[in-house]
Amino acid sequence: MITSVALATMVENSRIQNCLALNHPALRETELIKGIALPKWAGLHVYRSRSERVYEINDTELSEILREKNPPLNPVLIFHWSDLFNQGLLLESQFHLLKTFIDPKLIADQPHFISWKSLTTDQKSWVVEKDFSLTEWESMRGLGENFLFWIKIWIETRATRQEVREMLGILRDLTPEEQLRVTRGTEKPAGLIQELQKIRYPQATEKNRQWQQKVKSISWPKQGSVQWVQRGDLTGLDLKLFVTHPDQISKWQNSIEDFFK
Amino acid sequence: MIRQSPQIPQFEEIYIDHTALDSEVAKRVKSLYSSMNIQVTQGDLPFDRGAMSAQEFSTSKRRLWVRPFPGQFYKRCPGATQKKALTCCNYTILNLGSQCTYNCSYCYLQSYLNLPAVQIYSNIDQALHEMKQMHEQSGHQPFRVGTGEVIDSLGLDFVTLYSHRLIDFFRSAPHWTLEFKTKSDLVDQFIDLPHGGNVVVSWSINPAKIVDSEDHGTACLEARLQAARKVRDKGFQVAFHIDPMIYVPDWKDQYKDLVKTLTSQFQAKDVHVISVGSLRFQPEQKAMMRERFGLNSLVVKAETFPSAGGKYRYEHRLREEMLSFVRKQFLELGGPEWKVFFCMETPETWIQSFQTPNPQHVPGLKDFFRPLAPIPEAIDLNSSSL
Numbered sequence: 345m346i347t348s349v350a351l352a353t354m355v356e357n358s359r360i361q362n363c364l365a366l367n368h369p370a371l372r373e374t375e376l377i378k379g380i381a382l383p384k385w386a387g388l389h390v391y392r393s394r395s396e397r398v399y400e401i402n403d404t405e406l407s408e409i410l411r412e413k414n415p416p417l418n419p420v421l422i423f424h425w426s427d428l429f430n431q432g433l434l435l436e437s438q439f440h441l442l443k444t445f446i447d448p449k450l451i452a453d454q455p456h457f458i459s460w461k462s463l464t465t466d467q468k469s470w471v472v473e474k475d476f477s478l479t480e481w482e483s484m485r486g487l488g489e490n491f492l493f494w495i496k497i498w499i500e501t502r503a504t505r506q507e508v509r510e511m512l513g514i515l516r517d518l519t520p521e522e523q524l525r526v527t528r529g530t531e532k533p534a535g536l537i538q539e540l541q542k543i544r545y546p547q548a549t550e551k552n553r554q555w556q557q558k559v560k561s562i563s564w565p566k567q568g569s570v571q572w573v574q575r576g577d578l579t580g581l582d583l584k585l586f587v588t589h590p591d592q593i594s595k596w597q598n599s600i601e602d603f604f605k
Numbered sequence: 606m607i608r609q610s611p612q613i614p615q616f617e618e619i620y621i622d623h624t625a626l627d628s629e630v631a632k633r634v635k636s637l638y639s640s641m642n643i644q645v646t647q648g649d650l651p652f653d654r655g656a657m658s659a660q661e662f663s664t665s666k667r668r669l670w671v672r673p674f675p676g677q678f679y680k681r682c683p684g685a686t687q688k689k690a691l692t693c694c695n696y697t698i699l700n701l702g703s704q705c706t707y708n709c710s711y712c713y714l715q716s717y718l719n720l721p722a723v724q725i726y727s728n729i730d731q732a733l734h735e736m737k738q739m740h741e742q743s744g745h746q747p748f749r750v751g752t753g754e755v756i757d758s759l760g761l762d763f764v765t766l767y768s769h770r771l772i773d774f775f776r777s778a779p780h781w782t783l784e785f786k787t788k789s790d791l792v793d794q795f796i797d798l799p800h801g802g803n804v805v806v807s808w809s810i811n812p813a814k815i816v817d818s819e820d821h822g823t824a825c826l827e828a829r830l831q832a833a834r835k836v837r838d839k840g841f842q843v844a845f846h847i848d849p850m851i852y853v854p855d856w857k858d859q860y861k862d863l864v865k866t867l868t869s870q871f872q873a874k875d876v877h878v879i880s881v882g883s884l885r886f887q888p889e890q891k892a893m894m895r896e897r898f899g900l901n902s903l904v905v906k907a908e909t910f911p912s913a914g915g916k917y918r919y920e921h922r923l924r925e926e927m928l929s930f931v932r933k934q935f936l937e938l939g940g941p942e943w944k945v946f947f948c949m950e951t952p953e954t955w956i957q958s959f960q961t962p963n964p965q966h967v968p969g970l971k972d973f974f975r976p977l978a979p980i981p982e983a984i985d986l987n988s989s990s991l
Contacts, residue, residue: 544908
């Protein structure tokens with residue numbers, strides 16, 4: 345059974361996250377605790393801590409803490425409560441308390457949790473190696489069942505944590521159907537990001553494509569390069585010039601004026 | 606059917622600070638919500654402060670808290686603090702409460718407020734005193750004072766009746782203009798009061814379909830326009846803020862119809878000003894909007910990108926096209942006497958539409974943008990009696 349429970353508060357991105365940390369001798373040895381959970385707790389302020397970071401607590405106290413802190417809690421551990429319960433790691437009364445006091449959307453049988461059990465060993469190792477932040481986990485949980493689709497792609501394409509973060513930033517704004525619209529077999533993460541951007545920003549992508557076509561249709565002076573780019577909310581020409589004589593500037597100016605006509 | 610805004614908004618919890626119990630507004634709250642268990646508080650409400658979750662933000666709109674405001678009421682509009690990035694119109698603000706009972710998907714309060722309740726400030730006497738102080742120094746200058754920055758000016762006005770005190774004050778401030786900014790249709794509570802002709806009642810509007818999709822809990826477009834016609838007929842000036850313009854595939858048709866409706870129901874002389882702005886929001890607001898309004902909200906799925914000031918905006922060419930389009934419609938359908946300007950926009954956008962980054966060079970807009978005396982950081986509350 346769970347022998348220790350701690351309610352912890354951490355601040356990430358200036359947002360207070362209430363977390364429920366569970367500790368159990370059986371869990372302690374698992375990769376879940378070693379690889380995922382414990383590093384996440386580093387630097388946390390743990391309520392009611394004694395000599396250890398977690399505090400032994402009985403059901404009544406757990407109940408009091410949960411009432412007092414007015415959840416919804418934001419559990420960061422990637423397992424279903426029901427998994428724990430089914431594996432005999434959680435007392436029925438504790439499971440009941442969690443179900444009573446935690447936002448039902450976050451409890452078992454909902455797709456908001458990523459089930460640790462559903463991951464392959466490679467996937468588990470990848471997750472451990474990337475050491476994702478709370479916010480990144482939140483975004484991954486938001487993928488629901490599509491998480492498994494995406495973790496396969498990330499591993500196949502050897503996406504870096506930064507690239508995964510970038511993709512998650514776009515995926516968050518897409519519907520579950522749109523999240524699956526990428527073409528499988530895309531070799532590189534950069535290509536995937538472009539595909540996702542096309543899905544998320546169809547109009548801007550099309551406009552930029554038209555401008556890029558126009559760049560090709562204009563005759564630009566030699567000794568330089570020109571590209572259509574978007575930087576934030578601004579779009580325009582990115583020019584690299586090599587000038588040996590002031591006259592060359594006026595040639596560039598004429599071409600630019602032609603372009604924007 | 607016309608969707609109206611509720612005269613007495615519903616709350617689940619009401620709190621009154623013990624120091625506000627004797628105020629007029631607290632007495633009125635007690636009488637209007639007599640069936641509720643109103644709690645008397647000392648100090649802050651017993652809720653966590655700090656960044657709010659989407660759920661907490663929504664819950665805060667269902668609590669009312671009457672208390673005195675401890676700071677300075679009278680301030681410059683936040684746009685004026687970004688003069689390098691934005692072209693701004695010398696607006697000043699008087700906040701007599703904070704948080705709004707309505708639920709517009711794009712509302713900037715989602716990234717601005719972290720208060721556990723809708724607040725009504727009970728010490729309006731102090732607010733009026735601050736204004737009186739400022740008026741003694743700068744009464745001859747054309748200050749525009751708005752009460753709708755962090756709360757809908759009229760959404761709770763039937764409860765507070767603060768419009769009465771303000772309209773009365775502005776009778777003795779003839780060079781100043783008072784602006785009530787609202788998305789409600791709640792005007793009956795002040796419409797018959799004597800006023801100095803310097804009270805503007807303004808509505809934030811959008812095409813009807815966009816209002817229905819994004820402005821939750823507000824009066825619908827037709828109800829707002831009906832209320833505008835009512836106040837116009839009683840000699841109040843009206844103004845409209847077509848802000849934020851929101852992109853939809855047929856945006857040109859929808860916004861053209863909106864301008865047609867305005868120019869057919871109102872004359873330029875009735876309309877103090879039309880301000881136009883495009884969708885913008887702070888990055889941290891994105892997650893909140895997504896959670897509160899879902900992925901189908903026109904605002905959540907808008908193609909917006911980080912801009913120089915940090916806010917997310919439409920790509921600048923689209924933005925310029927949208928703003929210029931509305932301005933052009935007013936010129937074509939209404940005529941040059943309609944005073945149209947852009948709110949919280951960059952000098953580049955102004956150049957595109959007005960051919961100048963300086964609104965003072967645009968006929969009809971000079972008074973809105975000419976430099977005015979600064980507002981002291983702290984107004985001396987003891988130097989004059991009420």
